[in-house]
Amino acid sequence: MTILTFNITLADLFVTFFTILGQLIWEVLDMRWYLSNVACKVYKVASTYAITSSNYMLVAMAIDRHEAIVRPLNPFISAKNLVLAAWAVSLLPSLPNLFIFVR
Numbered sequence: 001m002t003i004l005t006f007n008i009t010l011a012d013l014f015v016t017f018f019t020i021l022g023q024l025i026w027e028v029l030d031m032r033w034y035l036s037n038v039a040c041k042v043y044k045v046a047s048t049y050a051i052t053s054s055n056y057m058l059v060a061m062a063i064d065r066h067e068a069i070v071r072p073l074n075p076f077i078s079a080k081n082l083v084l085a086a087w088a089v090s091l092l093p094s095l096p097n098l099f100i101f102v103r
Contacts, residue, residue: 003079003080003083004057004060004061004079004082007057007060007083007086007087008058008061011050011053011054012054014046014049014050014054015054017050018043018046018047018050019047019051022043022047041097041098044097044100045095045098046094048093048094049090049094052090052093052094053086053087053090055090056086056087056089056090057083057086059086060079060082060083060085060086063077064079
């Protein structure tokens with residue numbers, strides 16, 4: 001359970017730094033992007049990745065708790081594998097932003 005708690009905390013910190021802080025800077029700079037096209041794409045991918053990873057960590061935690069209740073002596077998957085899967089699957093909805101957003 002501690003590995004899940006640590007990773008959801010990390011994912012929420014990513015949301016804070018990439019999404020909330022980035023949006024705040026965007027609002028302060030009069031909604032103009034002053035950096036390069038590559039920086040725009042990296043920011044949008046990181047922002048989407050942060051949001052989806054936070055959500056998928058909650059799903060991983062729910063799956064872990066479900067398995068702990070339903071099969072207390074026979075876990076089908078470890079928390080470490082759930083966390084790795086959540087981080088990996090979070091990348092899938094983020095990748096289209098490389099092709100969609102342009103400065």
